[in-house]
Structures are given as C-alpha cells and as structure tokens.
Amino acid sequence: MRTPSGHKVYAMAAEYPSAAALYEAAKVVRDAGFKRWDVYSPFPIHGMDDAMGLGKSWLSAVVLIGGITGLLTAVILEFGPSWLIYPVIVHGKPYDWRTVPAFFPIMFELTILFSAFFAFFAWQLMNGLPRWYHPMFNWERFSRASNDGFFLAIEARDPRFTELEARELLEQSGGQNITIVHED
Amino acid sequence: MDGAPTAPEVIESEAAASVERPLARVPLVLNKRNFSWLTERISGVVEQPAPRWWWVTFTITASIAAFGMFCLGYQISTGVGTWGLNHPVGWGWDITNFVFWIGIGHAGTLISAILYLLRQKWRTSINRSAEAMTLFAVMCAAIFPGIHVGRVWMAWYLAPLPNNYGIWPNFRSPLMWDVFAVSTYFTVSVLFWYTGLVPDLATLRDRATTKIKKFLFGIFALGWRGSNRHWRHYEMAYLLLAGLSTPLVLSVHSVVSFDFATSVLPTWHTTIFPPYFVAGAIFGGFAMVLTLMLPARAIFKLQDIITPQHVDKMAKIILLTGSFVTYAYIMEFFMAWYSGNQYERFAFFNRIFGPYWWYWWVGMLFCNMLSPQLFWFRWCRRNVFVVYFVCMCVNAGMWFERFIIIVGGLHRDFLPSSWGLFIPTWVDLWTFIGTLGIFTSLFLLFVRFLPMIAMSEIKIVVPEADPHYASPGEHHPVSASGMERT
Numbered sequence: 001m002r003t004p005s006g007h008k009v010y011a012m013a014a015e016y017p018s019a020a021a022l023y024e025a026a027k028v029v030r031d032a033g034f035k036r037w038d039v040y041s042p043f044p045i046h047g048m049d050d051a052m053g054l055g056k057s058w059l060s061a062v063v064l065i066g067g068i069t070g071l072l073t074a075v076i077l078e079f080g081p082s083w084l085i086y087p088v089i090v091h092g093k094p095y096d097w098r099t100v101p102a103f104f105p106i107m108f109e110l111t112i113l114f115s116a117f118f119a120f121f122a123w124q125l126m127n128g129l130p131r132w133y134h135p136m137f138n139w140e141r142f143s144r145a146s147n148d149g150f151f152l153a154i155e156a157r158d159p160r161f162t163e164l165e166a167r168e169l170l171e172q173s174g175g176q177n178i179t180i181v182h183e184d
Numbered sequence: 185m186d187g188a189p190t191a192p193e194v195i196e197s198e199a200a201a202s203v204e205r206p207l208a209r210v211p212l213v214l215n216k217r218n219f220s221w222l223t224e225r226i227s228g229v230v231e232q233p234a235p236r237w238w239w240v241t242f243t244i245t246a247s248i249a250a251f252g253m254f255c256l257g258y259q260i261s262t263g264v265g266t267w268g269l270n271h272p273v274g275w276g277w278d279i280t281n282f283v284f285w286i287g288i289g290h291a292g293t294l295i296s297a298i299l300y301l302l303r304q305k306w307r308t309s310i311n312r313s314a315e316a317m318t319l320f321a322v323m324c325a326a327i328f329p330g331i332h333v334g335r336v337w338m339a340w341y342l343a344p345l346p347n348n349y350g351i352w353p354n355f356r357s358p359l360m361w362d363v364f365a366v367s368t369y370f371t372v373s374v375l376f377w378y379t380g381l382v383p384d385l386a387t388l389r390d391r392a393t394t395k396i397k398k399f400l401f402g403i404f405a406l407g408w409r410g411s412n413r414h415w416r417h418y419e420m421a422y423l424l425l426a427g428l429s430t431p432l433v434l435s436v437h438s439v440v441s442f443d444f445a446t447s448v449l450p451t452w453h454t455t456i457f458p459p460y461f462v463a464g465a466i467f468g469g470f471a472m473v474l475t476l477m478l479p480a481r482a483i484f485k486l487q488d489i490i491t492p493q494h495v496d497k498m499a500k501i502i503l504l505t506g507s508f509v510t511y512a513y514i515m516e517f518f519m520a521w522y523s524g525n526q527y528e529r530f531a532f533f534n535r536i537f538g539p540y541w542w543y544w545w546v547g548m549l550f551c552n553m554l555s556p557q558l559f560w561f562r563w564c565r566r567n568v569f570v571v572y573f574v575c576m577c578v579n580a581g582m583w584f585e586r587f588i589i590i591v592g593g594l595h596r597d598f599l600p601s602s603w604g605l606f607i608p609t610w611v612d613l614w615t616f617i618g619t620l621g622i623f624t625s626l627f628l629l630f631v632r633f634l635p636m637i638a639m640s641e642i643k644i645v646v647p648e649a650d651p652h653y654a655s656p657g658e659h660h661p662v663s664a665s666g667m668e669r670t
Contacts, residue, residue, distance in 0.1 A: 023651035026412075042219060042387070043643040044415035047651050052412060057420035063428075077344055081352040090354050102356035105439055109364040112432045116372040116425060120379060123421035127414040130406035137409070145410045146387040148219035 001156045001163075008183035010135035011037075012166035013142075013153035014175025019045050022150040025173035026051040029154065032169055036158035040136065040151040059122050066118025067111050074110035078103045139181050153181060212306055212645040214488040219643050222489070226637045227391055229484050234632055237483075245624040252618010255611050256331060264334045266611040272597040273606040275590050278332040281616050283440055283461075283586045285325035285623075286366065289373070290433055290462070291469020292318030296376060297429035300422075306497055308641040309490045312384075313480070313630070314473050315377045320626040321472070322370045324619040329362070331615075358442040365439040372432055376425045379418075382408050383640035437461045444589065450531040451593040454519065456512055463508035467552070468582035470502050471575040476627060478572055480636065489637055492566055499565040502578065506556030509585075513548060527598065535592055539605055543592075547584020551577040 001009045016022040019041060026039050030053045039048065049055070079097070082088070087095045093102070124130065136142050136153060145151055152175065154166045163180070170178050213222070259266045269276050292314035299307040330339055342363045344353055353360050385405035392398035408414070438458035445457040474495065481490040520532040535544050555577040558564040565571065591606045630636065647653055 018653070019649050020651050020653050039412045040410045041412065041415075042223075042383070042410055043640045043649060044419050045412070045649070045651055046644075048412050049416050051651070054413070054416055057417045059417050059420040060424060063421075063424050078355045081344070082355055086350055086352055088352070088354070090356055093356065099356060105361040105435070105442075106355055106364045108431075108435060109361075109368040112428050112435075113368040113371060115428050116375050119421045119424045119428070120375040123379070123417045124406065126417045127411075129408065129414070132402060132407040134407060134409055142409075143390040146383065146390045146408075147223045 001161075003180060003182070009156045009163075010138075010181045010183040011153040011155045012161075012163065012170060012178065013136070013139060013151060013181045014170040014173075014178045015141060015144075016150040016152065016175060019150060021174050022152060023048060023051050025152055025170075025175060028173040029152065029169060032160075034154055034158050034160055036155040036161070038153055038155070040142070040145040040149075040153070042146050042148060057126075059119065059126060062122040062126075063115050063119045066122075067115040069118075070111040070114025071107055073114065074103070074107040077110070078106060135181055135183050138184075139179065141177055141179075142181075210491075210493050211647070212309065212491070212493070213642065214491050217488050217646070218648065219646065222642055222646070223387060223391075223639055225484075225486070225489070226635050226639050226642075227388060229631065230388060230633060230635060231391065231393075238628065238632065242625060242628045245621045245628060248621030249618055249625045250621075252615055252621055255614045255618055256327065259331060259611055259615065260336055264332065266609060267332075267615075268606055268608045268612055270604065270606075272602050272604050273591055273594045275332075275594065276606045277587070277608055277612045277616055278328045279443075280583065280586045280590050281619060282325050282328035283590070284468070284583045285321045285328075285619065286369075286440060287437065287461070287465035287582060287586075288469045288472045289318040289321040289325065289369070290437060290465035291473050292316070292321075293369075293373060293429050293433040294466050294469070295473070296380070297426040297433065300426040301430060305645045306494055308638055308645055309494050310473065310477060310498075310637075311641065312377075312380065312634075312638040313477065313627075313636045315373065315380070316630045316634075316636075317469075317473060317476060317627065318373050319370070319377060320623050320630075321469075322366065322373065323626070324623050326366060326370065327619060329366075358439065358446050361439045362443055365436045369432060369436045372425070372429055376422075376429055379422060379425060380638055380641070381634065382406055382418075383410065384635045384638060386410065387639055388635065434462055437465045444593070449593050450520075450525070450527040451516070451535070451589065454516065456515060456519070460509070460512035460516075463505050463512065464582060464585065467502060467505035467509050467556075468578060470498055470505065471578035471582070474498055474502075474571060474575045475579060478568055478575075480631065484631075484636075486637065489642060495568065495571055496562075496565045499559045499571055499574075502556050502574070503559035506552065506559075506578070510553045513553060531593065531596065534596055535588060538592075538596065540588060540592055540595070543584050543588050547581045548588060551581025552585060555581070 003009060014025075016025055022039055022041060023045055026048060029037055030051065039045075039052065041048075082099065082103075083096050089095055093099060136145075136151075141149065142151060143149075152170065152173075154161060154169070167178055217225075267276065267278065269278075292311075295307050295314040296311045296318075300311075330336060333339060341351060342353060342360070344355075353363075382405060385401050386408035389398060389401035389405045392401055438461065441457035441461035444452040445454060447453060477490055478495070481487055517532050520528045523529075555574045558570060558574055563570075564574075595605055596603055643649055
C-alpha cells in the first residue's frame, strides 16, 4: 500500500495520553481481530501481554536448553580429562565418577553461565534485535516512546488492514495524533 | 436535588481516606514526579557538561589508580617479594583485598536480583548503580588472585586448555572453583547489567543532540523501540537472569569461603564459613552502596528518587546482615571452646589478645558488631550523617575482618618456632589504595556516561504506570467496595 505521494505505508499509528489509555486501546484493537500490530511504551505495562492477546514468552525454554548445555559441558570438561584422558590422583582421592561431589561447584557455575548467555542472546534474537532501523523511527513524535509517550501501531501487512478502519479504530479508542507511518 | 444525596458519600470517602492514611504506603518517588521529569532528571546528569568537582575528583582518583597500576607493574616485573609476604603468612593483604572487593560486589547482585524476585519495588532507584558497583568491585577483586600467583604469564594454566604438556587444572581444588565462580559471576553480572541498560540507552539515543552521541548510544541500544512484543521476551529474560543470579551470588562467596574452609588451619576449617561469608559480603556491600549513593543523591539532586525511605530500608538490611555476622562471630568463639581443640582455642584467644588484638576490638567488635546496632533506632536510619558514619565503620570493619581471618589464621603456626607477623610494604599499601582509585574512577565514569538510575524501571513504580490508574479528574475504575468494576 502506498500513499498518494508514493511512500510505502508501514502502519497507522496513534499516540495515547497514558499507560491506562494505551492498555484499554490495546484491548479494543485485540477484540477487533487485528494480528499485526504493536504497542510502544517507555516501560513494560503490567498486564499488557493479556490485553494484546499474547501468551507467556517461551524464552524460558531456550534458557532451559542453555542450562542443560552448560551442565553437560561441565560434566565432559571435568570427567573427560580427570577420569578418562589424563587421570591424576590428588590427595589420594578417587579420580573416577566417585569424585563427583568435588565437581559440583564447576557444574553449577557453568550451568548458570550458559543459561545466562542463552537468556541474553535469546531476548535479542527473539525480538529481532539488534535492528538499528525501523519504520516507526520515521515518525517524529515517536522519539517520546522512550520518555513518556505511549503509542499503538496497526501494521499495513495485517490482512484486515484498511486505512479507513484502522483510523476509525484508533480514533474510537482515544488515540491522538493519528498518522500514517511510512516504510521509507 | 442531585447534590443532596451525593454529599454524605463525599464525607464518607474522606473519612475513609483519613482512617486509611496511617497505613498508606509512602510513595517511592516523592512529589508526584511524572515520567518526563524522571527522564529529564536522570538523563540530565549524563547530558550536561561535567561539573568542575567531577574533573577535580576524577583527576585525583585517576592519579591514585595510575599509581596503583604502577605498583602492579613493579610487583610483576620484580616479583612477589615486593609484598610483605613471608613464612608463615603466605596470604596477606592480597587475598584480604580480594575477599573485600568481591564481597562488596554481592550487594549489587542482591539488590538487582534477589530483591527483584522478592518484588521489592524500592530497588528500582538503586539497582543500576549498585550493579555498576558490583562490576567495578569484581574488577578490582580479580586483580589480586591474578597477580598473587607470582608469574602472571602462567595464569593461563588456570584455564582448562588442551596443551602439549598434558597439564590440566585440578577441578577438585577450591581455587579452581574460585576461578570459575568469579569469572561466571562477572560475566553474568555484565549480561544482566547490560540487559537492564538497553531501554535506557534507547532513551539517551532519542534525546541525543549530537551525531556522535546518537551513533554511539544508538549502536548500544540495539535499535530498542519499547515495543510490547519486545518487552514480553525482555521481561522474561530479565526475570530469568535475576533467578540465575540469585543462586550464583550465594555460590560465589560460598566458594570464596571454601578456599579457607577446606584447609586444615584452626579458624579456617569451619562449616559456618559459607553462610557467614555471604552475610558478611552483603553487609559490607550495602555499606558501600550507601557510601556511593548518599553523596550521589545529594550532588545530583535525586532526593525525590532515592528517598529517606530507601536509605531506611538499606539501613535495615545492614542491621539484619550485621546481626548475622555478629552471630557468626560469637558462634566461632563458642565452637572453639566447645570443640575442646587446643589449637582452635588458642587461635581464638589469640584473636582477641594476640598481636593483632586491636584489629579485632576496633574492626570486628566496634565496626561490625556494635556500630550497625544504631540502626535499631529510626532517627539513626533517617539521619544521613549517622548512616554515613556507620557505613564507613562497616567498610573498614569488613576489611579488618578479612585480614583477621586470613593473617590471623596464619601468623601463629602449629610450631612456635615458625611464628611471624605480616608487615605490609609500600607496594602492598599502594596496590590496595590503587584499587580504591580504580573503583572510584570507574564509578565516576559510569555516572558521567550512563544513566545511574534505571529509568525504564523507576517509571513502573510511579502510580501513573498502573494500567488501572485514573487521574483525579477522571472516573475511577475502582468502586467504593474495592472491587474492580468490569
């Protein structure tokens, strides 16, 4: 979809005066049946995931995989050399699997380390970040999204999107400064 | 006619409000500051040109740090003999400083992770700077074990690298555990801290006035745009990082205490060490948080954000952990007596009346056991000078405590012919003072270049952030009975 001036349309967007107004507006847009839309706020709004109809983040599953990877790494790292490749008897202690209590601290640390790395990279990859360019940044008012602005954008790629309906919906839900955001 | 029936209702609700007031919570951000005020005030610290005091202080601390670096270089090029270590005291100020610094870091993680899991909203005012303090303290700590091995260029032996000597680290050694614990701690703290910083870097990017600032903040903000589809995964990651950091922080100082507890020396060989060290770490760390935050809130006029309530709560944590530590000190003496072991008994008798007697009386007894007891009194917790005095006592006291544990455990060997004292050299002294310089310099740089308060988090505790909040003029969605209207 293009505007008369030839710009590609990214979304129809509106600004809301408060977190509460944005929260209510999100419910309206969700109930209208849109799928490709998003809200923008300077902080996470409590309950917004439900208001948008989003489920629980499955990032925790990725972190679980990370934790298991870390634990296995530590098991291989410790038992490999100490038991199989290069056994060394220290303090007359056993060097095979029976030495496992002394290996727990490093297993624990690597479990945490890998989980943390997985969490760190998962939240970026699942969010498509880093991405230094985004059409929303074309809207001048949008710079307040990181300060005190609350925004809602219905994207043009949503199958239900029509300029008229989107604008009406945003107006009904109390949106201000309603505008078309250009893709380029 | 409409006005008549509503009048009693108004009076009733006013009466209800006045009854409720004594139980009402004191707001975490005072004077009803709004979102843009918070952004303005916190970003303003970074955006305005550096004040003169900053340059003066930074010049002094950076010079001290530079001289500390010189001492490190001198020690590396000449040898560990430049320190006062000798038989029987093979661990002196180096390990004392290591435990001191790593302990300070623990308060930052407690605030950022444990208080987050416990839903303590007041943490949002202090978590960012406390986490920064953690990173800088761990950096200072990491210097000492690295250097005290003597031949620093052999430090790679610590890493489990396959090599043609067939040398592998001994994974059963507590010193090896320490390498893993401290490096994991530092790495996870950096990841957690940076994750928290991203939305705030986006704020600074959007406010940047020059191209270079916009570019740099933009790069590190990763293109963050505050999308709720992002917040969803982000909050889960933040929660999980907090959940991972919580057992991690408890493990780190436990592992540090294993360095001592798994040995056979009297005063070191005790099972009480892990919880005792963790409590001591949080105790000393909170004192350092307050040492940094009290001047910062006054200088940058952040009293509406870091309120007397915050200071009060931190003082209470100091009192609590200080009491843990006091209990541990007393229990050590009890166990020494109760064990019937003559070496153990002698070591503890020697702690109070031996050559380092005043370290115990001043450091452990006065600074750590007695001074935090002032915080039983509300006016002490509310008086910043008293709070600052106690924090300074605790900072010093915790250093003395580590010295007593380490050198106190070593200087009287099993054979009286091997007895000796630890005499620090100027290199010892200036290496320690140097790390204080490194720590303060890094903190000053942090305050200059990054938002010292987590803007995206502090905004959540403002009442307007609640999706059910209605401004006074609007219709209130909560009915008189307290039930939410649907």
